[in-house]
Amino acid sequence: MTITPSRIFEVHEAQDGRKRRLYTLNAVPGTAVYGEMLIPTPRGEFREWNAGKSKLASYILKGAQGIGMRKGSSVLYLGCATGTTVSHVSDIIGEEGMVFAVDISPIVMRDMLFLAEKRGNIIPILENAFHVDRLAKRISAADVLFQDVAQRNQVEIFLRNADLFLKDRGYGLLAVKARSIDVAAKPRDIFKAVRKQLEAKMTIIDYRELDPFQKDHCMFMVKK
Amino acid sequence: MGATYLLEHIAGCFLFDEHLALVESGPPEGKEKEAFLKTHASAVPLSYPARAIQLRRALAAIASKIPKGGLRAANLARTRHDVKHAVSDDFLIVQAVKSIEDLDKVLNSLAIRLRDWYEFYLPEYSVSQPDHAEFVRGVVETTKEQFLSGKKTDSFGADLGKPHIAAMKQFAERLLGLYAAKQELERYVDSTMKTICPNLRAVAGSTLGAKLLEHAGTLKRLVELPSSTVQILGAEKALFRHLKTGSRPPKYGVLLAHDAVQSAPKGRQGRAARILADKISIAVRIDYFKGQFKGDALLEEARKKIAQ
Numbered sequence: 001m002t003i004t005p006s007r008i009f010e011v012h013e014a015q016d017g018r019k020r021r022l023y024t025l026n027a028v029p030g031t032a033v034y035g036e037m038l039i040p041t042p043r044g045e046f047r048e049w050n051a052g053k054s055k056l057a058s059y060i061l062k063g064a065q066g067i068g069m070r071k072g073s074s075v076l077y078l079g080c081a082t083g084t085t086v087s088h089v090s091d092i093i094g095e096e097g098m099v100f101a102v103d104i105s106p107i108v109m110r111d112m113l114f115l116a117e118k119r120g121n122i123i124p125i126l127e128n129a130f131h132v133d134r135l136a137k138r139i140s141a142a143d144v145l146f147q148d149v150a151q152r153n154q155v156e157i158f159l160r161n162a163d164l165f166l167k168d169r170g171y172g173l174l175a176v177k178a179r180s181i182d183v184a185a186k187p188r189d190i191f192k193a194v195r196k197q198l199e200a201k202m203t204i205i206d207y208r209e210l211d212p213f214q215k216d217h218c219m220f221m222v223k224k
Numbered sequence: 225m226g227a228t229y230l231l232e233h234i235a236g237c238f239l240f241d242e243h244l245a246l247v248e249s250g251p252p253e254g255k256e257k258e259a260f261l262k263t264h265a266s267a268v269p270l271s272y273p274a275r276a277i278q279l280r281r282a283l284a285a286i287a288s289k290i291p292k293g294g295l296r297a298a299n300l301a302r303t304r305h306d307v308k309h310a311v312s313d314d315f316l317i318v319q320a321v322k323s324i325e326d327l328d329k330v331l332n333s334l335a336i337r338l339r340d341w342y343e344f345y346l347p348e349y350s351v352s353q354p355d356h357a358e359f360v361r362g363v364v365e366t367t368k369e370q371f372l373s374g375k376k377t378d379s380f381g382a383d384l385g386k387p388h389i390a391a392m393k394q395f396a397e398r399l400l401g402l403y404a405a406k407q408e409l410e411r412y413v414d415s416t417m418k419t420i421c422p423n424l425r426a427v428a429g430s431t432l433g434a435k436l437l438e439h440a441g442t443l444k445r446l447v448e449l450p451s452s453t454v455q456i457l458g459a460e461k462a463l464f465r466h467l468k469t470g471s472r473p474p475k476y477g478v479l480l481a482h483d484a485v486q487s488a489p490k491g492r493q494g495r496a497a498r499i500l501a502d503k504i505s506i507a508v509r510i511d512y513f514k515g516q517f518k519g520d521a522l523l524e525e526a527r528k529k530i531a532q
Contacts, residue, residue, distance in 0.1 A: 074287065098292050098295075098296070100299075106306070106307045106310035106311070109303065109306075109307050109331040110307060111305060113300075113304060113307065116300060117300070118294070121292075121296075122296075122298060123296045123299045123300070124296060124298055124299065124303045125302075125303055126303045126307060126310070132272055132410040133271065133272035133273075135392060136231075136233075136270075136272055136283060136301055137231075137232060137233050137234055137277055137469075138233070138234045138302070139283075139285040139299075140283050140284075140286050140290055140295070141286075141287040142285040142287075163276070163280065164276065164279065164280050164283065165270070165280075167287070168284075169285055183464055183467050183468065184467045184468055
């Protein structure tokens with residue numbers, strides 16, 4: 001199994017039988033964040049990126065052309081939870097980049113704090129992502145907006161934040177959880193409705209459903 | 225001269241000209257900040273949503289200007305502070321209730337394990353004592369001879385040597401410790417409920433009230449729930465099955481355990497749960513806003529209405 005650069009900046013991949021695996025270069029060698037595999041190589045230590053636990057990884061495995069992030073990017077990450085995906089974003093953007101990791105729950109923020117103390121490019125914020133007026137006092141504009149919040153008004157939250165914090169021509173990634181918007185409706189119908197809402201304000205450049213990694217989820221990539 | 229704009233930010237105070245270019249920055253806090261704000265009192269504060277357009281441009285303007293280290297340190301300190309002060313009593317109650325539920329599960333399987341084990345030695349005792357806690361106590365406190373005295377027939381359990389029996393007894397003693405731990409937790413939940421939500425405790429009882437808190441997550445969220453939701457908290461599986469497949473909706477969740485619902489005639493229990501949920505909603509709102517104690521009266525009202 002050889003690890004080679006993938007078409008996504010700073011993301012590496014390997015073919016393991018029929019399974020494709022993703023890796024990022026560990027910014028804190030020797031430390032795993034959520035029990036993932038660490039693979040030391042002469043090029044540095046690779047950290048496996050588990051698609052079952054990360055919607056961004058699922059999106060890449062489903063054939064994404066790009067995720068808008070590269071070395072030095074600033075990322076606004078809404079719904080960071082315990083920091084599983086944020087840790088890989090932190091690997092991708094490197095020391096010069098920064099990621100604002102926002103979550104509303106003080107319980108998951110504990111793990112996030114421990115992670116942020118180890119990684120100098122993570123800025124943890126305990127705040128409701130809907131309250132952009134409060135966020136505005138704590139962050140600056142960002143190159144990329146990533147959102148994964150299980151809220152009924154997730155699209156509205158995304159649009160508000162994109163409007164205020166996303167730089168012109170910046171990229172937005174929205175992970176839509178159909179079950180949070182309506183448990184009874186068909187996910188496809190919800191995705192269609194979300195597409196309409198997004199199209200009114202921004203340009204959609206990619207859309208992928210995330211099964212079999214994540215059930216009833218899809219990812220929209222938009223450009224401001 | 226055009227207007228100037230001011231942004232109060234965690235990394236400092238920032239002053240912008242009419243084109244939203246950064247002209248001056250001040251300190252994030254302290255007396256110096258106040259002095260800075262005073263000198264620029266005429267500047268328009270950048271607020272949301274009133275000044276959204278200007279605010280967006282200002283945030284883009286400072287993106288490359290704020291030193292990352294300072295921004296991170298300030299946010300890290302603030303978030304540490306926020307997490308520290310986010311802990312409230314209802315979080316603690318929820319954890320205690322979850323611990324009790326986990327203990328219940330663990331105790332159940334451990335007691336069954338002890339039964340299987342002890343039945344090699346004295347099967348008759350295990351069969352005669354269906355209550356797990358009492359059975360475990362018996363294993364510790366009574367001997368085979370004591371149990372068999374006065375019985376007509378002898379046991380068909382094996383005669384085991386002392387070390388084998390001692391091992392069972394020791395295991396049983398540990399289980400008794402866990403039963404005691406559970407009781408202590410229940411007392412703790414009761415006394416905490418008494419201080420933070422006395423009305424809920426009076427209407428629903430402390431265990432049931434704590435379970436409602438657990439399902440809602442926090443006291444605030446329980447307060448915000450409509451009582452039709454309170455009525456079916458704990459019946460999420462049935463509720464979502466109803467929403468998805470159109471099966472019959474649940475009538476009650478954890479509230480079924482309440483004696484006012486239990487004692488209602490079958491077929492009227494859903495009605496009882498609905499009336500009780502009404503009063504519980506009122507009770508938690510009184511608790512949340514620190515009103516006067518009215519719990520007993522509320523429960524009395526509920527009982528009367530149910531009996532009608």
